[in-house]
Amino acid sequence: MSQLATFIEEKRQNKPILSMTHVVYGYPSVEESLSWMERLMQEGVDFIEVQFPFSDPVADGPSIVAACHKALEQKLDVETCLSQLGKLAKNFPESRIVLMSYLNPMYRFGLDKLAKRAAEENILGLILPDLPIEQSATYQAACKANGIDPVWLVTPVTPPDRLAMLASQASGFLYCVARSGVTGHSVHEGKAKQTSLDDYLAQIKQHANAPMGVGFGLRERDQIEQLIGKADIAILGSALLDAYNQGGQEAGIKLIKDLFQ
Amino acid sequence: MQSENGFYGQYGGSYIPEILYSSQQQILHAFEEAKNDPEFLAELNKQWQQFSGRPTPLTFCANLTEHFGGAQIYLKREDLNHSGAHKMNNVIGQGLLVKRMGKKRVIAETGAGQHGIATALVAARLGLECTIYMGAKDIERQYPNVFWMKQLGATVVPVTTGAQTLRDALDEALRDWSSSHEESHYLIGTSCGCAPFPEMVAYFQSVIGNEVREQSVAQFGQFPDRLYACVGGGSNACGLFLPFLDDKEVEMIGVEAGGKGLELGEHSIRLSHNLGQPGIAQGFATMFLQDNAGQLQETHSIAAGLDYVGVSPIIAHLAETGRIKMTYAMDDDVIAACTLLLKKEGIIPALESSHALAGAFKDAPNLPKDSKIVINLSGRGDKDIFNVAKAVEDETFPQFLTDYLASYPTTQNKGDKA
Numbered sequence A: 001m002s003q004l005a006t007f008i009e010e011k012r013q014n015k016p017i018l019s020m021t022h023v024v025y026g027y028p029s030v031e032e033s034l035s036w037m038e039r040l041m042q043e044g045v046d047f048i049e050v051q052f053p054f055s056d057p058v059a060d061g062p063s064i065v066a067a068c069h070k071a072l073e074q075k076l077d078v079e080t081c082l083s084q085l086g087k088l089a090k091n092f093p094e095s096r097i098v099l100m101s102y103l104n105p106m107y108r109f110g111l112d113k114l115a116k117r118a119a120e121e122n123i124l125g126l127i128l129p130d131l132p133i134e135q136s137a138t139y140q141a142a143c144k145a146n147g148i149d150p151v152w153l154v155t156p157v158t159p160p161d162r163l164a165m166l167a168s169q170a171s172g173f174l175y176c177v178a179r180s181g182v183t184g185h186s187v188h189e190g191k192a193k194q195t196s197l198d199d200y201l202a203q204i205k206q207h208a209n210a211p212m213g214v215g216f217g218l219r220e221r222d223q224i225e226q227l228i229g230k231a232d233i234a235i236l237g238s239a240l241l242d243a244y245n246q247g248g249q250e251a252g253i254k255l256i257k258d259l260f261q
Numbered sequence B: 001m002q003s004e005n006g007f008y009g010q011y012g013g014s015y016i017p018e019i020l021y022s023s024q025q026q027i028l029h030a031f032e033e034a035k036n037d038p039e040f041l042a043e044l045n046k047q048w049q050q051f052s053g054r055p056t057p058l059t060f061c062a063n064l065t066e067h068f069g070g071a072q073i074y075l076k077r078e079d080l081n082h083s084g085a086h087k088m089n090n091v092i093g094q095g096l097l098v099k100r101m102g103k104k105r106v107i108a109e110t111g112a113g114q115h116g117i118a119t120a121l122v123a124a125r126l127g128l129e130c131t132i133y134m135g136a137k138d139i140e141r142q143y144p145n146v147f148w149m150k151q152l153g154a155t156v157v158p159v160t161t162g163a164q165t166l167r168d169a170l171d172e173a174l175r176d177w178s179s180s181h182e183e184s185h186y187l188i189g190t191s192c193g194c195a196p197f198p199e200m201v202a203y204f205q206s207v208i209g210n211e212v213r214e215q216s217v218a219q220f221g222q223f224p225d226r227l228y229a230c231v232g233g234g235s236n237a238c239g240l241f242l243p244f245l246d247d248k249e250v251e252m253i254g255v256e257a258g259g260k261g262l263e264l265g266e267h268s269i270r271l272s273h274n275l276g277q278p279g280i281a282q283g284f285a286t287m288f289l290q291d292n293a294g295q296l297q298e299t300h301s302i303a304a305g306l307d308y309v310g311v312s313p314i315i316a317h318l319a320e321t322g323r324i325k326m327t328y329a330m331d332d333d334v335i336a337a338c339t340l341l342l343k344k345e346g347i348i349p350a351l352e353s354s355h356a357l358a359g360a361f362k363d364a365p366n367l368p369k370d371s372k373i374v375i376n377l378s379g380r381g382d383k384d385i386f387n388v389a390k391a392v393e394d395e396t397f398p399q400f401l402t403d404y405l406a407s408y409p410t411t412q413n414k415g416d417k418a
């Protein structure tokens, strides 16, 4: 079994659901984002999903888009980011780091190099939402060679046969997008169709051997409680960023405690 | 040009978030079916003729030809389409496809506003809801078009992220589509984006080149020796060029926006001069203007419609294989070309199209007198009145604007009078 899946399985022995918190690398500054990650790990979150910013993050809503654009006012560098994350990973062995970005900056860095360097820095999973599985042969081979997991996404509108295919390919964990649309509160939200989350998760479970993470639009305790027994990880993105924007690290930590304790 | 699974060489493909997978597949299948359905094609032709005014003429320019003393210059008059640009060809096609798929809303992004207007017109005619995303900066530059979109019943959403231009509008349209794909179609205005959009838009625009084939033979007994088109996203260029791809004797020249200079941020040159780099963003692989870290960069052109960071994967591929030649025209040369056409031929060209003119005017004097060149006049220049007035430093225009503003019944002026 993959390192990531093993870690999740072990942690799940003592916890009904694990927490994955999202941080934009470099927002509002590189130093502050690293300090925020460190704080989250001190507080015992199980995962940090670190987003390496891209100029055109099309799967994200306004909070994350704004943070990425702000972060890009500085020169950001994938190599530096990876070694900084490596240090954190070493200092907090109870948590894991997953790197998320869009294809272009990672493609420029080199997908082979990315997989290798990520593995060296103890990053166990990679999320690239604009890379469809059909175009991913090189990337998958690089991940496999380095023992790290490419994380695939499924959504409420993924057709059943495709869902079965994606779920059966998942190794570290499967990212189950909770609703149609982009991340976070968004001007487009009203247009998104709501599906029955329970049915959707049950359907995925039929095909997935890997653990399941659920994200997009989570911001209330009820939502997290509803996932217990149906998923392994609850992923907190824009809601945490919004709290952080309003009241800094303290507000962010309070939200996590309200949701997970 | 047919793709291989959405790819043209190394460019193209479909790099979209998983949430859009089924909608993308739906469009793929709907388009495949539609283009093989005689009824759809008949309706398309009818709308092209009756709504947009096709076929557009091929106009010989005797004065310009004499002026340069070289090649014989012809213009393909896409400016005479309803709404004043080639954008209409594609919008009618996709609009009919939307009806066929049973969707009730269209989303579009627009730079110059030409595609926005064309989309709003067709949405009104076909009874579709319409939302147009436009960079806040482009809204300032092209307000008259925004005004008409609103009058046509479209919702125009200013996009204030990033550089507030076309690329940001495109990102925002993609985000809307991610949330609304079940009832909405993303009506892309150029031959970019995920498969099958590049192919589909090029297919609908190919009516341009198909007409030129017939018209050139009828008017001067042969195919043109050279074709010129401006390249923003690349749809008018695809439309003119693709029907001639196999006619090896026909040379094709695409003209990009040189803007103010060759520094990053001053131009929109992706293919000529090796200024773009291969990348994958906004749903597809192509040559993008980006830095070494893979972040897309700001672009500039005096013509808002050419101010795009990527380019059609079809054009990128044909440029790579050498079938089409790419060049660029600087803002100043573009204004000069625009002015020359006005004075010599009594035609008002769009600034986008004036890039094609500038590219052709550079070559024309050096070509044999019996050679024939066709320049695609992709749009008319009415929309550019403010920018052209500024560029030619017309002295009376600012006074006109001041006086007009003073006579305008704004709340403030009303207050002043009270």
Ligand SMILES: Cc1ncc(COP(=O)(O)O)c(C=O)c1O
Pocket: B085, B086, B111, B112, B113, B114, B115, B189, B190, B191, B230, B231, B232, B233, B234, B235, B236, B237, B304, B305, B306, B350, B352, B353, B378, B379, B380
């Ligand atoms: C008149 C005109 N010509 C050309 C273009 C460039 O687009 P494309 O390269 O897709 O033809 C535009 C885009 O808005 C336009 O309005």
